[in-house]
Amino acid sequence: xxxxxxxxxxxxxxxxxxxxxxxxxxxxxxxxxxxxxxxxxxxxxxxxxxxxxxxxxxxxxxxxxxxxxxxxxxxxxxxxxxxxxxxxxxxxxxxxxxxxxxxxxxxxxxxxxxxxxxxxxxxxxxxxxxxxxxx
Amino acid sequence: xxxxxxxxxxxxxxxxxxxxxxxxxxxxxxxxxxxxxxxxxxxxxxxxxxxxxxxxxxxxxxxxxxxxxxxxxxxxxxxxxxxxxxxxxxxxxxxxxxxxxxxxxxxxxxxxxxxxxxxxxxxxxxxxxxxxxxxxxxxxxxxxxxxxxxxxxxxxxxxxxxxxxxxxxxxxxxxxxxxxxxxxxxxxxxxxxxxxxxxxxxxxxxxxxxxxxx
Numbered sequence: 001x002x003x004x005x006x007x008x009x010x011x012x013x014x015x016x017x018x019x020x021x022x023x024x025x026x027x028x029x030x031x032x033x034x035x036x037x038x039x040x041x042x043x044x045x046x047x048x049x050x051x052x053x054x055x056x057x058x059x060x061x062x063x064x065x066x067x068x069x070x071x072x073x074x075x076x077x078x079x080x081x082x083x084x085x086x087x088x089x090x091x092x093x094x095x096x097x098x099x100x101x102x103x104x105x106x107x108x109x110x111x112x113x114x115x116x117x118x119x120x121x122x123x124x125x126x127x128x129x130x131x132x133x134x135x
Numbered sequence: 136x137x138x139x140x141x142x143x144x145x146x147x148x149x150x151x152x153x154x155x156x157x158x159x160x161x162x163x164x165x166x167x168x169x170x171x172x173x174x175x176x177x178x179x180x181x182x183x184x185x186x187x188x189x190x191x192x193x194x195x196x197x198x199x200x201x202x203x204x205x206x207x208x209x210x211x212x213x214x215x216x217x218x219x220x221x222x223x224x225x226x227x228x229x230x231x232x233x234x235x236x237x238x239x240x241x242x243x244x245x246x247x248x249x250x251x252x253x254x255x256x257x258x259x260x261x262x263x264x265x266x267x268x269x270x271x272x273x274x275x276x277x278x279x280x281x282x283x284x285x286x287x288x289x290x291x292x293x294x295x296x297x298x299x300x301x302x303x304x305x306x307x308x309x310x311x312x313x314x315x316x317x318x319x320x321x322x323x324x325x326x327x328x329x330x331x332x333x334x335x336x337x338x339x340x341x342x343x344x345x346x347x348x349x
Contacts, residue, residue, distance in 0.1 A: 010190045017190075018143070018150055021183045025154060028175035029161060036172065078330055118167045134187035 040120045042112050047124030052100045052106040053134040059108060061124045062089035071111040075122065075128075077104050101135040139250060144268040147187055148261050148281070149163045153179035155256075155285055159342025184260045198259040199313035208315035216319045221296070227330035243325070248322035251313060252329050257282050257300060258307040265307070276303040289345045291336045299323060 002063050020088070040086035074082045075092040082094045087100035107128035154176035162172050188198065196203065261281060265274040279300035286292045303316040327336070337348040 006191050011140060013190050014143055014147070014187055017183060017186050018146055021150060021154075021179055023178050024179050025157065027347070028179065029157065031176060032165055034160055035169065036167070040194040096200070 018034060037102045040112065040118070042110075042120070042122055044056045045110050045122045045124060047108065047110070049106060049108060049125050049129040052104075052129040052131045054078075055095060055097070057094045057108065058092065059087065059124065059131070060089070060091050061108070061110060063110060064089075071113075072124075075107050075109065078107075099133050101133050103128050103130065103132045139160060141268045144264040147183075148264045151180045151256065151260060152281060152285065156342070159285070159344075163343040166228075166342045184256070187260075193263075197311075198255070198257075198263070199307070199311045200255075201312070202244075204260065204312040205315055208306055208310035208312040209318070211310055211315055211321045212302070212315055215302045216322060219323055221240040223323075225332040230332045232336075246324055247317065247321050250324065251317040253302065254317045254320055255315050258303060258311075262304050262307060271308050275301065275308065278304050286341045289336075289341050290340070292339065292341065293344075295327060297321075 042063070042065055042099050043061050045061070045071040047059060047061040049057060051058040057074055061070065061072065067069055071078060072084045072086055072092055073093075074084070074096075076096070076099065081096055084094060086092055094096040094108070105128040108124045110124055112122050158173045162176070165172055188194075195201065241338040244245075257278060262274055262278040265278050268274075269277070279297055281292045282300040283297035286296045299320065303319065307316065328339075338345060340348065
């Protein structure tokens with residue numbers, strides 16, 4: 001097999017290129033992961049749960065990255081309870097059969113889609129709403 | 136920091152392999168946000184490899200992108216390629232399992248280019264750098280194992296590529312040409328697509344993307 005010809009300058013230049021390549025790859029990976037994180041976890045979703053009780057959850061949601069309708073999902077005590085379709089922003093109301101007595105949590109998630117097989121559920125409120133149903 | 140000649144050869148190989156692994160494992164899960172994400176590190180690696188050839192005064196002809204050694208390489212590859220094809224046809228004859236649509240949808244039109252690119256990376260770069268730092272036997276074994284590991288965790292593909300790489304690197308040592316191994320690669324890939332049953336090879340995917348087929 002034929003051998004290559006190297007000069008004295010070859011090794012320092014290739015070493016620098018090797019370091020530059022590593023640095024560039026770190027940048028590319030950071031950009032890729034950041035882009036993916038923004039797309040998947042959509043930080044532009046805003047919303048709040050304004051009322052939660054034994055039979056309903058109300059609130060509002062806004063998704064400034066989308067002008068199409070959004071799908072919302074309600075989770076009571078971390079379990080799926082209901083789904084609803086809404087405009088890109090507005091008020092929502094979920095109604096459900098009366099809950100058992102005790103303390104419950106409610107969180108509403110926006111379904112972030114458009115990634116092929118993958119979906120992301122983004123909570124509209126920073127914390128789940130906690131409420132108590134009396135006997 | 137300046138690396139010695141031998142260390143630099145190994146560092147170059149490790150760097151190119153890490154770029155490929157980065158795309159296969161670290162970035163593939165984020166491909167939903169854009170397929171371009173996977174292409175970044177391999178493209179950087181390709182630019183680096185070309186720059187390395189330029190710095191070492193390795194011409195395209197020297198790497199094997201030419202007519203020289205083509206006929207000899209083809210003669211050397213004919214027998215092992217034919218035997219491998221016969222073995223795969225025999226496997227199909229005895230197992231005759233159905234094949235999945237995922238595999239059938241593989242872009243056959245791009246296969247020659249893809250095979251040539253893989254042969255260039257394996258022989259024109261990885262093997263050449265390892266050969267410059269070690270004996271032919273060691274370089275053949277290490278390059279083949281690396282090529283196989285880059286196809287993890289698709290274990291059937293790992294076995295097939297290990298055998299293929301051992302043949303291609305051995306022939307490249309004696310007749311440094313890239314088109315003949317690429318031709319062998321294309322033929323064997325097509326036969327693998329057609330013959331190896333789904334139960335053994337559900338997909339040609341590698342890295343993170345293969346995990347969905349387990």
